Amino acid sequence: MFRRWYLHVVSGITLQAVTWAVIGLLRGLLAGAGGALPQSTSLQLSVVLIGLPIFGMHWRWAQREASDPELGQRNEARPVYVHVMLLAFAVPWLFSAYWLIEAALQQLPNASRASFVVDATAGESVVAxxxxxxxxxYFNAQRLDLAARFADEVFFRGVQRLAALLLAFFSLSVVLSNAASLLGWLLFELSPQPSGMMIAALPRTEVAALLTGMGAWLLAWRFAQRLFAGGAVVELQSVVRKLYLYVLLFAGMFTTVTNLALVLGGALRVLLGLPAAGDWQPLAAAVTVFGFIWAYHAAVLRADDAQAQLLGGQLAVRRLYLYLAAALGLGAVLVGLGGLLTVLIRWPYESDQREPLAVVSAVLLAGLPVWALAWRAVQAAAHASAAERHSSLRRGYLYFFMLLAVLGVLTSTVFVVARLINLMLAVNTQDLLPGTAQAVGYGLLSASLWLVQQRLLAADRAAQDALALTALAGQRATLLLPAGDAFTQALQSALQAAHPGLQVLVQSPAPGDALPDSGLLLLPATLAARIPAGPRALLLPLPVPGADWVALEPAKEPELLRHAVAAVTQLLAGEPVRPLRGWTVGTFIAVAAGGLLLLALLAIPLVMGITLLLD
Known part of the structure; x- marks a missing residue:
């Protein structure tokens, strides 16, 4: 395996170096036509003379392995190499196309001359x-050849899908930033301008980048859509596709709502008689562009859901998006409510509260629909599925806001007590009434938040208890194990303690006895061939004299008891049986990253809320 990766890595590096050296030589010949060649010609020629034999030797060895019927069909390095090279050549090809389009736009009248990258001449761009x-x-032909004969279709499709979505994501990022900039420029030009102001030049850099990025996105996204429309199971169940769509959905939602809050704030300032702050055109452009992205990817997800049911990791990605959106929306709502409370309390004591009123009202109006829509979807899923009610994200969301509520109550209470002590000691009684009223209001708001989250947790527990009672009605579990064995007695006690309403029986079947034909059976693997068709059965990996388990480590008795009880609980709840897994390093990193992301999303509204309280 290491030899295959070595051959393809060396082939890729040397081919890239040789290709760019050849491009440099051709550009030098073009630039030096009729004159001296550039000084870099010797370096580029050296790269070709040294790199080409190294590439040829390693590529020949790689091709020899690829031609082997057995090795070539299962060489995982081959599809990765082909798609990495496609991306590595596609990105500079797009830059060359961008330079060529920009050079053409330079010929238009009233075009700007600024560029965010080093300019290349039209001839140099054509050579590249x-x-x-x-x-x-060449590498697309290699891809098509691999698609026809590669044995592991799931792996090949996964690499192909990832490459297409990466190109689509980065090209769409270019499209969004430049489309928003161009639309802002257009809105500014169409708006009434003061007399004497010159019309701004056409931003050729943004136009060239938009055209290049749009072409690349259309090519990559249409390819990804064709893969999904083919109906292959690996495409319909792809987690990477759902992650791509939900990341763009969240980015569109977050950017749209943030800029919409700024637009609403500016409109409320004007309605309240305050002067407008800043230009509205860039904000309106961002709302339009990212709102369209939000709506488009929501439509794509609805079409995907109509074609295939969400499973496993796809559900986890959707759940993460919904809870992040709900957390963002609820944070904005809390900041808005707290700000309105502050404005109402301080209005009789301070001369002008119009500006904070406009800000907090805009935050509340922008955040409330986001939270309402996301939370409605979350609650609908929780009512329909026990797995949703017990998801780590749901519990993390509820307990996180309970933590914020407790901190809010604690801070408000300390503030009020400190004010009362100052009043008793006649120390610093300035701003006593409005400050104390504001702290009390924040405390009541925090207490209300805590009560709501606590009621949601209680409702989840009540639903689970009702489901457990319904599932246990008339249920019977039979342990087909030796009656006097210590493990049998421990398992019986553990099941009765975990499910008091479950009838747990012990039966030691003789070699010729028939096994029970109903209920739930827990039995060793030696009795697996005798399981009748009716009951559900759980096989216990108990030691078998003279035999060893393959790919399964021997389980200690406490661990086996814990897994057996968890499996019975999952069956009674109507869930698929999955082994209990501890937290791996990857799980810990993922949870930590998710927590940091949630804190980062809530940092802005939290800081605004604390600032309003202190003011």
């Missing part, structure tokens, strides 16, 4: 386009 197009054609 032709050479890179040849490399793209």
């Amino acid at each position: 386009l032709l050479v890179l197009a040849g490399m793209l054609w």
